[in-house]
Amino acid sequence: MKTNIKFIQGNEVFAKAALYAGVQFYAGYPITPSTEIAEILSEVLPKRGGKFIQMEDEIASICAIIGASLTGLKAMTATSGPGFSLMQEAIGYAVMTEVPLVVVNVQRGGPSTGMPTSVAQGDVMQARWGTQGDHSIITLTASNLREAFNMTVEAFNLAETFRTPVILLFDEVLAHMREKIIIPGPGEIEVVKRLRTSVPKGTNYHPYLTREDGRLPMSDFGGVHRYNVTGLVHDMWGFPSTDPKVAYDLLHHLVDKLENHAELLARYKKYYTEDAEILLVSYGSSTRSALHMIEARRKRGLKIGLLELQTLWPFPRQTVRRECDGRSHVLVVEMNMGQICQEVKKAVSEPDKVFLANRIDGIFISPVDILRALNMIQGKGV
Amino acid sequence: MAVKDYLRQRFFPQIWCAGCGHGIVMGGMIRAIEQLGLDKNEVVLVSGIGCSSRVAGYLDFHTMHTLHGRALAFASGVKLGRPHLKVIAPMGDGDALAIGGNHLIHAARRNIDVTAIIMNNSIYGMTGGQTSPLTPFTKRGTTAVFGTIDHCFDIAQLAKGAGASFVARTTTYHAKEMIKMIHDAINHKGFSLVEVMSQCPTYYGRKNDLGAAVDMMKGFRDGTVRKGSKKLEEHPEFVERGVLVNEARPEYVSSYMDLIEKLRGERENLEQGAASR
Known part of the structure; x- marks a missing residue:
């Protein structure tokens, strides 16, 4: 091919x-x-x-x-x-x-x-x-x-x-x-098709009735099942409801269907983490500078690694805790004022060891920016 | 089919106040659809938020109760997504002309084949009687207790100026005329709009001393005239009723399907597409 x-x-x-x-x-x-x-x-x-x-x-x-x-x-x-x-x-x-x-x-x-x-x-x-x-x-x-x-x-x-x-x-x-x-060629990456209901015409279809496996088969507008869609709190038929139990169950369903699968949904990459004493956590383009800096420092014998998050939400709390705990320092590299850094602090056992290396001035964060932050938290000056 | 065959009866009684005009409009929509002989599976109702939006839930079609003002944006996605469907957007005057005004003029400009039914009761009913962009100058609402100093839109002129190819206006008093207009609007290929002046005795009527529902409907009878009638010449202050615009103009989805055909050398079989789902 x-x-x-x-x-x-x-x-x-x-x-x-x-x-x-x-x-x-x-x-x-x-x-x-x-x-x-x-x-x-x-x-x-x-x-x-x-x-x-x-x-x-x-x-x-x-x-x-x-x-x-x-x-x-x-x-x-x-x-x-x-x-x-x-x-x-x-x-x-x-x-x-x-x-x-x-x-x-x-x-x-x-x-x-x-x-x-x-x-x-x-x-x-x-x-x-x-x-x-x-x-x-x-x-x-x-x-x-x-x-x-x-x-x-x-x-x-x-x-x-x-x-x-x-x-x-x-x-x-x-x-x-x-x-x-x-x-990639066709078939190299799996493509998930829409799950449509197998309920036949003339039989009641419930658009918001969860299957045993947690999934909700859909029926297309224009198809044989007519139902209601609303942004109001609704029941399994899609009709508005003010029943407290319906509201409670719906909110839990909407949150739990993702949060209960946070680790299943966690996509991440690890670089040089096996022996790393210092761990960087980054995502998006700032990962590139973090990785560049790590590879340069590794050549000088610094035991430093990187956890790259590809799933940001639901936040992969268990993965972050597992990877961060036990390191001497954790340095979160991002181009904002610490939005993921705060999440990392919430996830780890020792939040005092979590620091931020960032830029917020429209300039792409560089390996030197990250190194300066690392030197500072290690007491080596700027 | 009987009218009741179009209703989701288990969700009745409906929530509208006694004397509200919206039920008459809903009845008119059902009768128009019945006369057209449309299959219930071919019809999609897309509503916004407010008293008018509840029409969607009560009728046995594919129905969407969406966001305040956004019905026509959702409806455009449905229509372009599955062009064989008849897409109807029941809306209120605040819904369609204030928060949704931008979507209304752009749907009209594109001339996309969606039918907007605007129930104009000159007030925000669901939130308790605030003035809308259709509250006439000096009339009262709970946010204009001294009479509004805002000027109101003329929905028909606005839609016409924006490019709607079918525009009609009637009232809940003229129920039979309304059925015919909605019928013709749904049948029209292009963006169609029917403004139905609808009474809100609970808020607009009460705040402005217009009496009960029947008195307000008599006001529609006496304050409106048929398009082209002699009475209108004598009384230009009366509101004009009738089909005010009815023109054939290229329709958006048809133009898009023509583009696909030109690029691919084949026309998508819409019915087959529908059946395979």
Whole structure:
């Protein structure tokens, strides 16, 4: 088989991976630095019989993909900071109504308009808690384009498996850098199809009745089963309810279906961790500088390793605790004011040993930045 | 089929106040759909939030009760996703014209084949009687106890200006006229909008001394005139009823399907697509 080697931009990789995963519907609104995803899919989707629509704003974009997903199509949108803020209400609707979809957020400097063409990782907590009310959500990321391809396919798979929106939290560096990538052939990566109900026509179908294995088979709008979808607290038929037990059970279902599988959902990579006394924890593009610094220090005999998180939410607490406990220092490397650092502190046995190496000025964090932070916590001066 | 065959009777009684006009609009929608002979599985109702949005839950179609103002954005996704479906969006005046105004004008601009039924009662009913963008100048609501100094939209003119290819206006008093208009709107290929002036005796009527539901409906009878009638010439202050726009113009989803056909050299078989699911 001919190997499909490409040297392409991150946003193009995300688009190609979405197509590999079977995306059939895209709605979006232009915003830097994610616009290329829309441009590419506007050209490719109609050639494949898929649908692309440029909506009037990001609110309309996510609403349109929820509608399309309910008709049985794999659907996605892509945006950046301000657009991601606008989508939050409808992300909550997708959580509540259990509609599978994928949202790519290419993070840029914030808050507000911030620095549109600069890198940041400041939307980690917004991905988790941006929409109101108790809920859970899946958020994935990656540090190189090969892994970004895999994580994008994974996002579609998990959205279908758990009937939930999945956030792909990339960043400006990853989206705009170019890297060699081998595009996998058909079948090389598993693609999960939508689970549809086997309940025949004329028999009652319950859209929100969980199967024994925890999954909820769907029925497409326009199919033989007519049901109601609402953002109100609802029963297994999808009808509004004010029954306290229905509300309690629904909230627990929405949170437990993901949080109880946090370790199953944990995607991570370990580098040089076996003998490491110092452990770095990073994710997204900042992982690249962390790894570069580690490899340089290793040559000088420093026992240092790296845990790269690819699943940010649900937070892989057990994995982080297992990997961090017993190290002399844990240094979290990220481009925000400590959003994941706080989660690591909550997860480990000795939070006082957890430190932050960060940059928040729109400049990509460098190996030297991380080394300076490491020297400081080791009392070696700056 | 009888009217009751379209109702999800187990979810009755409905929540609307005594005298509310929305039930008349819901009845009109059912009768129009029945006259069109549509299969229940072909129809998708997408509503927003408010008193009007509850229509979706009560009717036995594929139904979505979505977010305040966003019904037409969700509806656009459903229609483009599965073009063979008839997509109808029951909305309120605050829902469609305030928070959802942007989606309304863009759905009209695209001329996407979705039917918007706007129940205009000039007030926010579900939240207790606040003024809406359809509350006329000087009329009262709980957020304008001295009479509003806001000016109101003309829904029909707005939709027409934005590019809707079918626009009609009627009232709950003119129930038979309403059925015909909704029938023709659903049948129309392109974005269609029917504004139905609907009474809210509980809030709008009470705050503005308009009497009970029947008095308010008599107000619709006496304060509106048929399009093109002589009475309108004599009384330009009356509200015009009728089909105000009905034009054939390229429809968004059809244009998209043409594009796919051009690029692929084949037309997607919509019915087959539906059956395979």
